[in-house]
Amino acid sequence: MALDRWIALIFVAMCCIYGYAAFFTMDQLLPPFMQRNPVWPSTFPKILSIAGIIVGLIVLLGLEKQDGEKEPSATDINYRRLGQYNTWAAVGLLVLMVAYALALRPIGFVAATILFLTLGATILGERKFHILIPVAASATFIVWYLVQQVLGIFLRPWPFFLA
Secondary structure (H helix, E strand, C coil), X not given: CCHHHHHHHHHHHHHHHHHHHHHHHCCCCCCCCCCCCCCXXXXXXXXXXXXXXXXXXXXXXXXXXXXCCCCCCCCCCXXXXXXXXXXXXXHHHHHXXXXXXXXXXXXXXXXXXXXXXXXXXXXXXXXXXXXXXXXXXXHHHHHHHHHHHHCCCCCCCCCCCCC
């Protein structure tokens, strides 16, 4: 079985577990007044799990490929050549995501997000720092303003020792 089908099989299994949690475990602790609502907190997870299972099955069964596309093209992932792909950038981004999640509380949203966006773009190969840093800073402040002021969700912008 090709690598894309193995990944699709794992994806379908994860969607089935997520769907089980959404359909059978999320709504048991709802208060009685919420049980009469047409939309529950589990509605979107239910839709996501069903959509994920459908998309995963399409890839798993090979329905997304055209009839004339039996030979693997140069853009397909070849599991025999995984060492030739740029996997270190992907691993670096995963490590950076974990570091970002751990740094949010100690150094605040603004500094952690600017660092994450700048280092992430650097890992992916961007070298124009005179453009990168202002774009990361402006995007960070726009997201912080929307979450904090518009949505009213508290997001600690600065490190804990400045608050």
